[in-house]
Amino acid sequence: MRFAEGEAFSEALSRALMHGTSIGGARPKALLVDREPVADGGLAERHMIAKFSLSTDPYPVVKAEAVAMNLARRVGLNVSSSELVIRAGRDVLLVDRFDRPGTLGSGPGIIGQRRIMVSALTILGLSEEQSRYATYPQLADEIRRRFTDSKQALRELFSRIVLNILVSNTDDHARNHAAFWDGQDLTLTPAYDISPQLRPGQVVAQAMAITRDRARASKIAVALRAGEEVFNLKPDDAREIVDRQVHTIREEWDDAAEECQLTQADKQLVWERLILNPGVFHPEDPDFDTYGS
Ligand SMILES: Nc1ncnc2c1ncn2[C@@H]1O[C@H](COP(=O)(O)OP(=O)(O)OP(=O)(O)O)[C@@H](O)[C@H]1O
Numbered sequence: 001m002r003f004a005e006g007e008a009f010s011e012a013l014s015r016a017l018m019h020g021t022s023i024g025g026a027r028p029k030a031l032l033v034d035r036e037p038v039a040d041g042g043l044a045e046r047h048m049i050a051k052f053s054l055s056t057d058p059y060p061v062v063k064a065e066a067v068a069m070n071l072a073r074r075v076g077l078n079v080s081s082s083e084l085v086i087r088a089g090r091d092v093l094l095v096d097r098f099d100r101p102g103t104l105g106s107g108p109g110i111i112g113q114r115r116i117m118v119s120a121l122t123i124l125g126l127s128e129e130q131s132r133y134a135t136y137p138q139l140a141d142e143i144r145r146r147f148t149d150s151k152q153a154l155r156e157l158f159s160r161i162v163l164n165i166l167v168s169n170t171d172d173h174a175r176n177h178a179a180f181w182d183g184q185d186l187t188l189t190p191a192y193d194i195s196p197q198l199r200p201g202q203v204v205a206q207a208m209a210i211t212r213d214r215a216r217a218s219k220i221a222v223a224l225r226a227g228e229e230v231f232n233l234k235p236d237d238a239r240e241i242v243d244r245q246v247h248t249i250r251e252e253w254d255d256a257a258e259e260c261q262l263t264q265a266d267k268q269l270v271w272e273r274l275i276l277n278p279g280v281f282h283p284e285d286p287d288f289d290t291y292g293s
């Protein structure tokens with residue numbers, strides 16, 4: 001693994017670990033660049049976001065994110081590549097930045113390259129304060145209007161909602177979805193920040209409403225209702241997307257957990273609590289599920 005061999009990069013990571021270089025957000029993060037000489041005398045760059053665990057984490061937060069990203073990839077979603085490493089006793093999730101694809105520069109000058117991305121919040125024309133009003137149906141309508149290959153993008157977004165529900169990623173607010181902008185059209189970026197959240201109490205809800213009547217309960221039943229109504233999927237098709245994801249998660253859980261270095265204790269904290277919590281398969285319940293905002 002290049003990460004372990006890159007001395008300079010290890011130093012940068014240690015510095016970030018010590019001083020908590022932050023790019024904003026509640027949790028410690030750092031932007032890192034790994035530069036490696038390549039054959040023609042240039043440098044290959046790898047731009048990453050590093051997310052660190054805290055000793056006060058109530059559950060293995062960073063490993064849970066690592067394994068959720070890993071499972072999302074395994075069920076066939078388009079996901080930022082990521083890797084879990086352990087440094088100085090802390091879990092570190094390294095996520096490759098899709099807005100800074102690996103660049104090859106010749107000689108001393110490195111030609112930077114940056115893809116323009118806009119968050120779903122911006123696409124919906126909402127301000128930070130209005131974030132809680134953003135909904136998946138609104139985003140789906142923008143996809144129909146302004147995205148390349150909207151049919152595929154709608155299917156991908158539906159599949160991301162299903163995965164978010166299956167792994168308890170309830171933090172799926174409008175800044176955790178984004179699209180590339182090429183000056184003309186929008187294209188979904190790879191998924192990022194798939195971060196399982198604790199499920200306190202009985203009411204667990206997604207950050208963005210899923211259906212047109214603004215149901216946001218973290219339940220597969222809600223997603224399936226949106227499949228036809230919002231994402232133009234046939235009911236059988238939506239059902240199959242769900243069944244395939246559940247099957248793959250069950251089949252590949254052990255491999256994913258091993259790849260992300262979860263211990264037996266970590267696995268017990270996460271499996272069927274955050275990942276495939278039985279509650280997500282319960283029917284909708286008007287007495288408990290939150291409607292409106
Ligand atoms: N792989 C990526 N490539 C490029 N930009 C990214 C990537 N992952 C995240 N980002 C950008 O960085 C921001 C912060 O990352 P991320 O959402 O993972 O952090 P976070 O602290 O967990 O966020 P939150 O505030 O939602 O809890 C994102 O909103 C997005 O704009």
Ligand SMILES: [Mg+2]
Nearest residue numbers: 025175176193
């Ligand atoms: Mg985020």
